[in-house]
Amino acid sequence: MKRLRRFFASMVGRLFLILLLGMAVAAIGATVLASAKRQQEFERQNLNRIADRLQGYVNLLDGNPELRERLLAVGGPSVRELPDGARQGRRDTAMMAVLDDRPGPVAHAQVHFTSFRSCLPRLPELLPPPPHKMGAPKRPRERDPAFIPPKCRAVSVVLSDGTPLRLALDSPAVAHNGILAVDPLFLTLLVIAIAILAYIVARMASAPLQRLAAAAAALGDDLQGAPMPVTGPLEVRRAAEAFNAMQQRLQRHLGERTQMLAAITHDLQTPVTRLRLRLENVTDEALRERLIGDLGAMQALIREGLELARSAESAEQRAALVLDSLLESIVEDAAEAGADVRFDQASGAVMMLRPLAMHRLFSNLVDNAVMYGQSARVSVEQTEHDVVVRIRDSGPGLAEDELEAVFDPFVRLETSRSRDTGGAGLGLTIARALAEKDGATLHLRNHPQGGLEAVVRWPATWRVATGSRTG
Template sequence: MMGIWQRSLAARFILLLLLALALSQGAGFLISWDERGQALRSAAKSEFFSRTASLTLLLESTPSALHSDILNVSGTNYSRFWISTEAPRDASSWWQDARAQLLKPLPNRTAAPGDAEEREVSTKLTAVPSQAIESGLVWSQLPSTSWPLSRPALYLPLEAANGSGLAVRLADDVWLNAVYAKSIPNSPLTLQSLLSLAITALALSLIAIVVARGITRPMRHLAAAAELLGRGESVPHLPESGPDDIRQTVEAFNRMQARIQRFVDDRTRMLAAIGHDLRTPITSLRLRAEFVTDPEVQEKMLATIEEIRSMTEAAIAYAREEATVEATRAVDVSALVESLCDDLAELGMQVSYMGGPKIIYRCRPDALRRALRNLIENAVRYGEQARVSIHHAMEGIDIIIEDDGPGIPNHAREQVFAPFFRLEDSRSRDTGGIGLGLSIARAIVRHHGGDISLNNLDAGMRALINLPLTR
């Protein structure tokens, strides 16, 4: 449950809405339940008084021979009526008689849906201890103003049984006894309330899912676009729609992307322009060096000018390649690495591919191939041979290049990635390049969202390319 809460916005919406629904419904039930119970008890008491009054008038207007039949058909699942010759004296004794009347089945009744209710009343009356009802029972005088007839009656509240007792004197000096007992649910969680709550919860859940999807869909698109942008891919302009907060976020992302692209383009153009403009003074210096009469001085000047020219050409080439946007596509990285190792081995380099699983990966294959080539050539140049392998990592792909060279001092592990930086001690200028190989390799890998790290081994060095898995 905690994992769903942390990962899914829709789950948070649904859980919060259901929690709010449960709290609001619970508060509503607690507030209204007591009022509902009082209203039900008042209505039942009023109906019981009215029924007893109507039966009193009916018995007084009919022959006594018919009274027994009238009383039998007047009983309900929750009430019973019977006649006694004397007024009730002891409330406890009268309740025992009333309890026996309630527990007797109604006469001349066939099985009907109401019988279940009658059995429920009998079960609940049996479950209530007699002492709980008999304690504190006292008859009270019910004035004529408190019930439908103009004569007084005796009233006995039966709170433990959720009912009432009445005794009314008839015209022929006999007493009509009436008892009513009906249990009112003591829990607000009735079948109807649970069904209503379930329907409301389902409706709110569907609404929450729709709302959450409307929010998370543009956010997922934004996250995917940010991931692609971080990997150096060209991201189309995102549609700026939805609520104000989301729309403003998308607008800010589009503006950021445009600014980054303008910055990269301006930097690339500036680098290319500088390299191009340097060609003219370099050529002029070379021509002037030809007129130097001292051969030793002339040779040093020409070597320096050639070095400047090489660096300028490399900068121009680097700028041109930076300006070229290669399409991203899915390739078999293991096949790409193996083919590169084979190509370099055919050129006479000591390169061996140690194998690896087949991995399909979305990348810019030409750029990734160039980064790998730079690292492998460095390994062969300074470590005599290169061993290349590919592995699955926890969150990506690891491409490992190992050599048997002298390695790199710990303090220079980051410096070697700086443009035009070369190690004086372990990397010779005469045999090395101009210092852009590692810079270009790291730039390419970081454009894919990964990174390159260099670590010294007991004998040699290991270059590790980590590429994250794309989502």
Template structure:
């Protein structure tokens, strides 16, 4: 099922496949890069923010240690902000517990700046907490006053919010607690700023514009490569149908010019071969008719008798075989132009002609269908098949139906059918399963050979199927573009 879905979604044309593949690779590379850089980006921005807050906190600690206690409230009010709360309490807002490696590294840096006497007097913590609404904090400050520290107010509000969880996002908070020289603890609780997006809008717009420009250049390049291939495909199809093909222009890279050049050379050789054979057939036709006519005149001047009749019959057989052979070869050299043909009208006309000759032929009309073909050649091929069905199968029923990109013309008879071994042999030239070369019982055995040559010249083929009773002849013709 996955394979079927992939075949349906994956484009069929080379240009579309290359564009889709490059676009997919770009998206995957961008997604993998974002995944690899997102963590490092967040950590780097967090460290920068933490360093800035730590430096501000060091300044507050030094200022508090060097100032008179009467200035403490003023210093604390000046240090507070919308995202940072600073308080001076009798106890630390952070519990005494082993710090994490990240917190231990921060404590070491603070001790280095403040001095060794602060060793054991600094506590740090990082935590993800729900963003607390300022209105609730103000209400707690008004109702509880100085009886509750800022840290206690926040802890109480967090417990209340955890009892009734909502969709508020969790943010990273950074807390520090330093015991001053007078024994009081300076507690800081700060919300770390959210890191900016890894890919800003301007960068994203730039990437989209770059990807669009790359796609445009890729589409132009791929079309430049595929246009000669499409022309080569059309010309090869026309050549396979026996239509005249003009030389193709050698365009594009050398990798494309080489096959186009080879095709032009092949087309020139084929055209020259067909032209030479046509001239040879014209000369052969004249050279064969002249001696046979001369011999017939000499035999007719002989005294009447059995010998004269036998010679005349032999000459008649030679005449039939030579004419049939020339007709067979001439069909392969036919340069009739292809044009649009109404298959329904042609089959109806063909069957009507045979019915007027008294042959049991029945045609089942269908919806009109137009295909590109050589009318005379295709009509002769179908006529040979229908007449063969009438002669060996008592009657013929003709119908056609469309199958994907082809049309099936089916001719059904009521004869004994053919064995599997004979279904291919009947198309061999001069082979007649009936065994006679009497013109009135089937000619010289070239009808099916001519029919298949004509059908294959249209890019199609002929299949035989036993239906018990009868034989079904299926002519498969491509509809073309």
């Protein structure tokens, strides 16, 4: 049921439902209307045949006055003299409309419906009554429920010589199918055919949207990816062209920003170096140290800003990367520098990643844990659904409302992060940008046993063994 609700919540499901209901209603409605029209045409032809028989018989009576009595006694095809006392019902306007267009006495005939018994021929009185079993009571005959009595009409007509006649005109009953009486087999085949057609059309209509959504998701992971193919109907080609134009504008904008930051960084190197040399000549030692510290913070800010820009624009190609080896090398480098770092759990996962970008990502997270939490414990876990890297420190952690705020650029929290480190507040921003560009998510959480834990998670589709994703 959950899968069915998810299907009808999608564009394919909604288009399928709309097409199925619309086409089914239209097809069934057309079938019912065609059946009603066919029934109406059959009744019209039936009325014309009955009118032909009546007109032939009346014309025969009108043209042979000397044989009129004998003809009335014998009767004609489906026409005979109306018995005395026959009751008249409602007028048959349809038959009268047909007779109005006929020449002769029938043009002014009055036609009423009457009991079908008025049209039954008289049985000879000499026929013996039906035998009954001796001693058994005579039971009334039960009417067959499938029996449909014929239609009987009382026709009043005046012949050319002024003689009035009252005739009984019978016609076989016509079984009417109800407007909703549709053959179940036909209806089932019709609905199945419509459902298959509706599903195919829905898939064809939603396929361009799915391709556009996939291209948009890929653009978020890699701005330098291949452009979207311009194929399909006119509207789809226009959307693809607009998407590709947007991608090119983003690439150009990001390139211009990176070039601007690189130029600023390059141009600032010379005056900052001269400024540092001149600061060495300051005689007040305390003032000199403060000024040099501010200058170092300025240089770190410039360097990290440039690194943030380059992290989004990097065109490094992905390659099969043994995640455990990468993390072990980062941990060994940090341990050799005297940090309290340990690699606790390996997974054997091989991922399609950018090696340099991933080295920068995990080095950033390990350095962040050592700098603010005094230690780092690194582990990798591989499951059927994902691959997870966890880097945990032993620091005080963060408040719940600060776990996402620290990813914003230039955010540094005084209550839980020292300001003596000289950081510019871009380390976690750069780390998240690097992770998302390679299809991972990065978030922080307070570990139940204490400390802050950084969690980098990839879906299983990024593993080499289960279907690689290449750049």
